[in-house]
Amino acid sequence: MMWDFLMHNSPALIIAVPLFAAFFTPVIGRFSKKAMYAWVVGAMIFTEFLVLILLYTVYTYGTQIYVFGARPYSMAIPPDSGGIPVRIIFTVDSMSVFMAFIAATVGLAGAIYSVACEKGQSGQEKYYALVLLMIVGMLGMVLTGDMFNFFVFLEINSLASAALVSYRINKGVSVEAAFKYAVVSAIGALMILFAIGILYGEYDALNMAMIASRMQFTTLDKIAMALILVTLAMKCGSIPMHFWVPDGYGKAPGAISAMLVAASQASLYGLFRMCFTVFGLAASHITLGYFLIILGLISMFVGVTMALVQHDIKRLMAYHAVSQTGYMLLGVGVGLATWGTPAFSQYGFAAMEGGIFHIINHAMYKGLLFLTAGAVIYRVGTSDLNKMGGLAHSMKYTTIFFIIGALSIAGIPPFNGYASKLMIYESVYQFNPLLAVIAMIVSILTLASFVKVFHSAFMGPKIYPDVKEVPKSMLAGMAILTFFIILFGIFPQLAITYLVQPAASALANPIGYISRVLGGGP
Amino acid sequence: MLYNLPYITVAVVIAIGLYAMLYKRNLIKIVIGLSLIESGVNLFLVSLGYVQGGIAPIYTNAPKTEMVLPTPQALTLTSIVIGVATTAMLLSFCIVIYRHYGTLDSEKVRRLRG
Amino acid sequence: MMSKIVRTQANILYPLILIFGFYIVAHGHLTPGGGFQGGAVIATGVALVAISFGYGKIKKWIKKTNLTAAEAVGLLSFIIAAFTGIGTSFFCNWLANSGLIFGDTVPYGPNPGYLNTAGLLPIMNLAVGIEVLGGLGVVVMYMLSAAKASEVK
Numbered sequence: 199m200m201w202d203f204l205m206h207n208s209p210a211l212i213i214a215v216p217l218f219a220a221f222f223t224p225v226i227g228r229f230s231k232k233a234m235y236a237w238v239v240g241a242m243i244f245t246e247f248l249v250l251i252l253l254y255t256v257y258t259y260g261t262q263i264y265v266f267g268a269r270p271y272s273m274a275i276p277p278d279s280g281g282i283p284v285r286i287i288f289t290v291d292s293m294s295v296f297m298a299f300i301a302a303t304v305g306l307a308g309a310i311y312s313v314a315c316e317k318g319q320s321g322q323e324k325y326y327a328l329v330l331l332m333i334v335g336m337l338g339m340v341l342t343g344d345m346f347n348f349f350v351f352l353e354i355n356s357l358a359s360a361a362l363v364s365y366r367i368n369k370g371v372s373v374e375a376a377f378k379y380a381v382v383s384a385i386g387a388l389m390i391l392f393a394i395g396i397l398y399g400e401y402d403a404l405n406m407a408m409i410a411s412r413m414q415f416t417t418l419d420k421i422a423m424a425l426i427l428v429t430l431a432m433k434c435g436s437i438p439m440h441f442w443v444p445d446g447y448g449k450a451p452g453a454i455s456a457m458l459v460a461a462s463q464a465s466l467y468g469l470f471r472m473c474f475t476v477f478g479l480a481a482s483h484i485t486l487g488y489f490l491i492i493l494g495l496i497s498m499f500v501g502v503t504m505a506l507v508q509h510d511i512k513r514l515m516a517y518h519a520v521s522q523t524g525y526m527l528l529g530v531g532v533g534l535a536t537w538g539t540p541a542f543s544q545y546g547f548a549a550m551e552g553g554i555f556h557i558i559n560h561a562m563y564k565g566l567l568f569l570t571a572g573a574v575i576y577r578v579g580t581s582d583l584n585k586m587g588g589l590a591h592s593m594k595y596t597t598i599f600f601i602i603g604a605l606s607i608a609g610i611p612p613f614n615g616y617a618s619k620l621m622i623y624e625s626v627y628q629f630n631p632l633l634a635v636i637a638m639i640v641s642i643l644t645l646a647s648f649v650k651v652f653h654s655a656f657m658g659p660k661i662y663p664d665v666k667e668v669p670k671s672m673l674a675g676m677a678i679l680t681f682f683i684i685l686f687g688i689f690p691q692l693a694i695t696y697l698v699q700p701a702a703s704a705l706a707n708p709i710g711y712i713s714r715v716l717g718g719g720p
Numbered sequence: 721m722l723y724n725l726p727y728i729t730v731a732v733v734i735a736i737g738l739y740a741m742l743y744k745r746n747l748i749k750i751v752i753g754l755s756l757i758e759s760g761v762n763l764f765l766v767s768l769g770y771v772q773g774g775i776a777p778i779y780t781n782a783p784k785t786e787m788v789l790p791t792p793q794a795l796t797l798t799s800i801v802i803g804v805a806t807t808a809m810l811l812s813f814c815i816v817i818y819r820h821y822g823t824l825d826s827e828k829v830r831r832l833r834g
Numbered sequence: 835m836m837s838k839i840v841r842t843q844a845n846i847l848y849p850l851i852l853i854f855g856f857y858i859v860a861h862g863h864l865t866p867g868g869g870f871q872g873g874a875v876i877a878t879g880v881a882l883v884a885i886s887f888g889y890g891k892i893k894k895w896i897k898k899t900n901l902t903a904a905e906a907v908g909l910l911s912f913i914i915a916a917f918t919g920i921g922t923s924f925f926c927n928w929l930a931n932s933g934l935i936f937g938d939t940v941p942y943g944p945n946p947g948y949l950n951t952a953g954l955l956p957i958m959n960l961a962v963g964i965e966v967l968g969g970l971g972v973v974v975m976y977m978l979s980a981a982k983a984s985e986v987k
Contacts, residue, residue: 210924214917221909224902264923271923346795353802361809370820371831377747377813378832384754384806385741391799392761398792399768445832776866801870808973815980 206271208252209264209288212298212337216245220330227323235313238326242306245333249302253295257700261291261714263343274715281716283405289343289715292700296554297340297467299697300561303682304460305333308453311569311675314668315452315576316365325365332358332457339464343715345394345476346404348468349387352433355461356383363450363458375445382442386429393422406476407715410708415480423477427489430472433465436527437497440520444504447516448581452572453675455512456565459519463557466523470530475708478537487535490527495636498524502643510581511571511651515564518607518647521640522560528637529553529622530705532629537706545625547702552621554705555698559614559686563606566679570600573668573676574655583654590656592665597656599676604652606683608645614683617690726767733760747817747824751810758803765792765799835888844886851879859963863952869959873966880971889978901972908965915957929953 204211219241227234256262265274266286274283290298309329316325335355342348360383364376398404400419401412413419432439443462447455473486501521508514533550536542573596574589575581590597606613609620619641627634667673686693704711733756740753769789776788814824821829835841855876862868884892919926930953931939938950949956 207920207924210920214913214924218910218913218917221906221913225906225910267919267923267925267927269922269926271926346798350798350802353806357802357805357809364813364816367816367820370817373813373816373820374829374832377810377817380806380810380813381741381750381754384810385757387802388754388757388761391795392764395761395765395768395792395795398795404791449832797868797870804874804970808977811977812980815977819980 204248204251205255207264208248208255209262209290209341210266210271212245212248212252212302212341213334215248216241216330216334216337220327220334223327223330224323227326231322234323234326238309238330239306239313241330242302242309242333245337246302246306249295249298249337252290253299253697256290256292256295257696261289261704261711263715264288264290275717282403283408283715286347287343287405287715288341289407289711290341291711291714292697292704293467293471293554293702294340296558296697296701297464298337300463300558301333301336301340301460303678304457304561304565305329305336307565307569307675307678308457309675310678311456311572311672312451312453314671315572319366321365325362328358328362328365329453329457332362332461335359336457336461336464340467343406344404345397345406345409348406349390349394352390352465352468353387355464356380356387356433359446359450359454359458359461362454363446365451365454368449372449375442375449379442379446383433386432389425389429393425396422405715406471407712410476410479411712411716413477413480415477419477419480423472423481426472427469430465430469431493434462434469435497435520435523436493437500437520437524438493440497440501443520444513444516447519447568448510448513452569452575455516455568455572456679459564459568460561462519462523463561466526466557470705473534474537474705475711478534478708483534483537487531487533487537490531490534491633494524494527494529494531495633496524497521497527498640499636502640502647505647506643506650509583511574511583511586511655512568512581514583514647514651515567515571518567518644519560519564521644522556522564522607524640525619525622525637526553526556526560528626528633529556532626532633533702533706536629541629542706545628547706548621549625549629550702550706551694551698552618552625554702555618555621555690555694556615558693558697559606559618559683562679562682562686563603563613563615566599566676566683567603567607569672569676569679570596570603573672576668576672577665578662583651586655586661587658588656588660588662589665591660592662593656593667595667595673596676599673599680600652600656602680602683604648606687608648609641610645612684612687614686614690614693617687617693726763726770730760730764730767733757733763745826747814747826747829748811750826751807751814754810755803755807758799758806762796762799762803765796768792835891836886840886844882848879848883851882852876855879855967856963859959860956861949862959862963863955864949869962870966872959873963874970876963876967877970877974880967881974884974884978889975889981893975893979896971896975898972898975901968901975904964904968905972906968908961908963908968912958912961912965915954915961919954927953927955929957930955 223234226237263274264271268285274287332355335351335358338351339348360376360380363379364373366372396418397409401409403409435443447458498521501517505514505517529549530553533546536546578586606615609615623634737753737756741750769792771786771788774786774788817829818824855872858867858875859869859872916925919928929937936950936953936956940951
């Protein structure tokens with residue numbers, strides 16, 4: 199009974215539980231700080247549990263839909279609506295739930311990490327409320343099947359993250375970064391809203407499946423597509439529009455940088471969803487595919503070359519985040535460019551799998567690296583690499599976590615970065631050998647850059663004699679992400695079978711998505 | 721021509737907003753430009769659903785007269801609410817920046833480089 | 835602190851603004867307007883008093899903690915109202931046409947309905963109204979206090 203209830207209502211509860219927890223956090227925080235920490239972490243654990251239930255449901259029974267306010271919850275098209283889905287519909291296919299798993303896991307690690315990291319700060323009730331709201335934004339973006347709802351969650355996500363970036367004022371520098379991020383994401387969101395207005399005016403619908411099935415691909419649609427794709431590419435931090443990334447990631451508190459990675463991945467999901475499901479049936483796959491491939495290539499290469507010259511540890515990692523996003527764009531772009539041709543089953547699908555697998559791997563190891571950087575800054579008090587040194591003597595566990603993250607991002611076996619990068623190299627090589635060679639060079643440069651960080655921060659003589667290991671809750675946050683890195687590194691087949699392969703095939707099957715909402719499907 | 725007047729206004733308002741954001745150096749003027757763009761988009765949404773001579777769509781059983789579309793109005797309201805939140809947040813950022821930098825000139829508010 | 839004329843008219847207008855705001859909130863399901871608009875009108879009342887009497891005086895009358903509490907109460911009652919329908923679906927309007935409070939059936943034919951209808955919608959409007967008056971009020975108060983602090987520097 200309870201099980202059935204949770205299974206059916208999990209798409210709504212995944213949004214509702216953190217939302218309720220966010221609104222209740224200030225009330226608890228007024229009475230007791232400890233109870234508030236327990237409340238926030240408990241809410242995140244429950245959300246993660248709900249995501250796992252949803253993962254199981256989608257894996258077993260296929261795409262789930264949840265219609266808000268309908269009787270019953272599964273009725274997408276009311277009988278008196280003339281065949282148009284009028285309500286807000288959550289369409290949860292394997293890709294959505296895969297992204298929801300990433301968002302919930304990174305959010306959980308970030309929440310646990312924050313407990314010790316932000317202990318001395320003022321205004322913690324608001325901090326945790328915003329953290330939960332940011333997670334709601336990410337989860338909503340990936341679960342929703344409605345264009346306007348997507349915009350609303352995008353805005354919740356950007357507002358909460360901009361406010362969190364400025365949480366530690368830091369002599370105004372963080373606020374400057376947050377201002378930049380907020381202005382850029384607000385313009386982007388308004389452009390998406392404009393595009394949604396165009397699509398609504400043409401097709402009288404806001405549901406993604408409905409728009410996709412009615413898509414004529416007129417000039418207006420092309421304008422709308424350009425606005426949406428460019429905005430989402432900006433939000434996920436690919437190169438020509440990357441200028442907010444180093445500032446935003448670099449100046450945010452440690453846990454928030456890790457969660458911003460997951461937030462960017464949610465925008466990346468939006469980009470893929472628009473490319474494949476909404477515009478994929480009408481638009482030219484080659485054009486869209488090459489759009490993603492070129493974005494990916496530039497991001498990979500410029501990101502890593504910019505990272506090599508940085509002295510600030512978090513700014514360096516932020517440029518690596520840009521560079522790693524390029525791998526996902528490259529993998530999925532190759533899949534999109536070959537979609538519908540015989541090459542798709544030969545290597546295109548494998549490239550997509552590689553790109554999608556890289557999303558979860560990147561969220562885990564880059565999240566871990568940002569958490570270790572936050573731990574270093576928490577103890578040392580500076581983010582300048584030239585002033586650090588010898589931390590391995592006193593911060594053993596942080597050093598181990600950093601090594602794992604750094605080896606993983608550089609694609610060294612047996613960590614998870616190796617698994618996904620290998621899939622990308624193999625399949626992209628068949629598409630065009632040059633692309634694979636560039637990807638490998640970028641990987642080598644990444645390794646070089648992290649060797650530099652490791653050497654200047656952790657090796658050498660002890661400069662800071664009174665530095666201790668960070669508190670346990672920060673270590674616990676890092677350990678959660680490390681667990682997944684090692685799990686996916688040693689058993690990549692596990693992740694591919696249960697998470698990645700269903701996600702890739704769901705993304706490559708827009709007809710199934712549309713028919714599930716509009717009827718006619720299972 | 722007259723029928724397209726709202727859309728022309730939308731284009732003009734968004735263009736003014738973009739101009740303010742790109743060429744003004746004061747941070748508050750940038751926020752004003754953002755608000756202008758938002759108003760333009762809202763006007764676009766409302767004019768999409770406008771029906772000439774239509775009545776407000778609040779009837780339970782609709783009379784035979786034409787009604788304006790309710791959905792764009794709902795979208796506009798949501799967008800206005802979000803816009804208020806964005807503007808309030810950006811203006812608070814401006815206050816904090818002014819307190820720490822002593823200026824709102826975007827050429828001088830530049831400690832993040834590289 | 836502004837001139838006596840402004841303060842006197844603020845005294846007279848303040849209750850009227852509050853009543854008008856709550857009218858808009860309560861009739862959200864019947865007339866244009868609703869929770870957000872009504873709450874915004876009430877927050878303009880706060881802004882009016884705050885500007886005409888100055889922040890130093892007003893902060894004793896209108897406490898920021900109370901406004902924050904109103905915000906939390908509004909948000910929580912909104913989400914709880916949404917949760918009550920979880921038996922069928924989240925946000926399900928089970929109260930409409932049920933005969934309970936706000937549960938009357940709208941008579942057939944073209945009419946704009948009357949107050950005691952529409953189920954959960956008026957309740958949600960009320961919740962949003964309380965939330966917005968708290969939220970916007972607190973924004974106004976914080977901005978004023980920040981402006982005050984910058985002035986001193």
